[in-house]
Structures are given as C-alpha cells and as structure tokens.
Amino acid sequence: VRSVFDPTALQAQMLALRASGKRIGFVPTMGLLHRGHTSLMKVARPLCDHLVVSIYVNPLQFGPGEDLDRYPRDPDGDAQKCRDAGVDTLFLPPDLYHPDHATHVNVSGLTGCLCGAHRPGHFEGVTTVVARLFGIIQPSLAVFGEKDFQQLAVIRRMTRDLAMPVEVLGAPLVRDEDGVALSSRNAFLTAEQRVRARTLHQALYAMRSANFKGETDRTRLLDLGRSCLDADAIDYLEILHPHTLEPLNPVTGPSRAFGAAHYGRTRLIDNISLSDDS
Numbered sequence: 001v002r003s004v005f006d007p008t009a010l011q012a013q014m015l016a017l018r019a020s021g022k023r024i025g026f027v028p029t030m031g032l033l034h035r036g037h038t039s040l041m042k043v044a045r046p047l048c049d050h051l052v053v054s055i056y057v058n059p060l061q062f063g064p065g066e067d068l069d070r071y072p073r074d075p076d077g078d079a080q081k082c083r084d085a086g087v088d089t090l091f092l093p094p095d096l097y098h099p100d101h102a103t104h105v106n107v108s109g110l111t112g113c114l115c116g117a118h119r120p121g122h123f124e125g126v127t128t129v130v131a132r133l134f135g136i137i138q139p140s141l142a143v144f145g146e147k148d149f150q151q152l153a154v155i156r157r158m159t160r161d162l163a164m165p166v167e168v169l170g171a172p173l174v175r176d177e178d179g180v181a182l183s184s185r186n187a188f189l190t191a192e193q194r195v196r197a198r199t200l201h202q203a204l205y206a207m208r209s210a211n212f213k214g215e216t217d218r219t220r221l222l223d224l225g226r227s228c229l230d231a232d233a234i235d236y237l238e239i240l241h242p243h244t245l246e247p248l249n250p251v252t253g254p255s256r257a258f259g260a261a262h263y264g265r266t267r268l269i270d271n272i273s274l275s276d277d278s
C-alpha cells in the first residue's frame with residue numbers, strides 16, 4: 001500500500017487511472033480501523049481495479065463539545081490493516097480544505113431525524129467531505145457501512161440528486177463477540193461501560209423479536225426497548241422506514257430500529273432491520 005498525503009497529487013493520479021479505463025473503488029474512514037472497516041474493503045476489492053482508503057478525521061462533521069480533539073488514532077495499525085486488505089492507495093491528508101473553503105452540501109429531509117436531530121450540522125459536514133473526496137478520488141464505486149445507516153441513506157440521496165457518477169454500496173453492520181457494534185469509539189469505554197453498552201443492541205433485538213412475534217404497536221415496542229436499555233443518557237430509540245426514515249405505526253413491512261446512547265463521554269449508535277431474517 002502506498003500512502004498519499006496531497007489532495008492535488010492524488011487527484012492527478014486518479015484522473016490518469018480513470019482515463020486509462022481503470023475502475024477506482026473507495027472506502028472513506030476516520031481511522032482506528034477494525035473489522036467493520038475491513039469488511040467494506042472486502043466488498044470493494046473484487047469490484048475495482050484500484051482501491052483507495054482515506055483516513056481523515058473531518059472537523060466539519062464534529063459539533064462543539066464533541067470528540068474531535070480526542071478522536072482515537074493508530075496510523076501504524078491502520079496501514080498494516082490496509083496492506084492486509086489489498087488496498088492500493090492510502091490517502092492521509094493532513095488537511096483537506098482550502099483556507100477559504102466556502103461550499104457546503106446539505107441534504108434536507110433525511111437529515112432531520114436520528115443523528116441529524118441530535119448533532120446539528122453533522123450530516124452537512126459528512127456530505128461536504130464525501131463530495132470533496134469523490135471529487136479528488138473520482139471513484140466508480142464507494143462502500144459505506146450500515147452501522148451508520150442514516151449516513152448511507154443521506155449519501156445515496158446526495159449522489160442521486162447531484163448526479164455524481166459513483167455507485168454507492170452499503171455493507172452490513174459488523175459486531176464484536178459480545179454483540180456490541182464495532183466502532184472506533186469503543187476504545188473509549190471502561191470495562192463497566194462496555195458491559196452496559198451491550199444493552200444497546202439487546203434493546204434493538206428485543207424490539208425485533210417482539211415485532212417478529214406479532215407486536216406491531218410502535219409505542220409498546222419502543223417502551224420495551226427503553227426498558228432494556230441501560231445508558232447514562234439516551235439520544236433516541238426509533239423505528240423508521242429504512243428508505244424514507246419516517247416513523248412507522250403500525251410496525252409492519254420494511255422497518256428498522258435505531259438507537260443512540262451515551263456511556264460517560266462516549267456516544268454509541270446501533271441499528272437493526274426488523275423486517276428480514278438476515
């Protein structure tokens with residue numbers, strides 16, 4: 001794997017690759033890579049000729065008081081994981097924006113709920129950085145995890161609405177052995193918090209199995225989830241349509257349960273489908 005630091009140099013290389021008919025695959029990340037990230041690389045690898053992974057902790061998507069200044073990093077471990085995954089180019093921009101950067105991409109509607117409601121400006125930061133990364137890397141396809149289900153929906157909408165020539169692929173959420181969704185932020189959890197963090201996916205699974213057994217009342221399902229969830233604070237517990245992200249009642253047909261909870265200073269998110277057996 002080859003590291004590139006300069007956006008302008010990378011864009012010139014990628015334009016040349018594209019001109020020679022190569023398909024570029026792209027996996028954007030914020031680093032401290034784990035099996036969730038490498039699962040995205042596994043999806044992309046056979047579908048492209050040249051695989052680019054970016055590691056950039058994007059200040060635009062962090063709000064005041066969030067964990068931008070302490071976001072965990074492991075450059076050597078990340079490079080090794082990219083090597084093992086067959087990544088061709090690792091893009092490590094020290095900075096990504098011009099000092100007078102003035103353009104922001106905003107997807108309305110889909111960003112009004114869940115994390116969009118609890119982290120003002122977050123998704124505008126995400127879509128702005130992804131649009132800029134797409135401009136630099138010129139990927140034919142990009143892979144995003146269902147761990148950040150709302151982010152995937154927002155990026156699909158952005159690429160469709162702006163006619164970006166990128167195929168956006170979603171990959172399933174990957175869990176640790178105790179069921180907790182893999183996240184770079186899990187590194188912050190104390191042992192005690194980690195045990196309680198299991199109740200986040202347990203709450204979602206409880207709603208799922210009640211729904212499978214025939215409970216379709218939204219309030220009763222959410223009450224059940226809340227009764228399972230042990231957290232220092234709950235941002236949301238929701239059941240929404242997976243495409244429109246609109247609340248569902250009764251909970252029938254395509255549906256997905258979402259949760260976000262705080263353990264100390266660490267905020268975790270998780271989601272599962274209620275409408276299939278996968």
Ligand code: AMP
Binds near residue numbers: 039143145172175
């Ligand atoms: P991040 O480094 O947290 O910005 O995540 C980069 C990409 O990896 C995003 O598309 C995430 O959805 C994805 N990702 C992170 N954790 C997981 C996971 N546990 N399972 C699947 N994808 C994940």
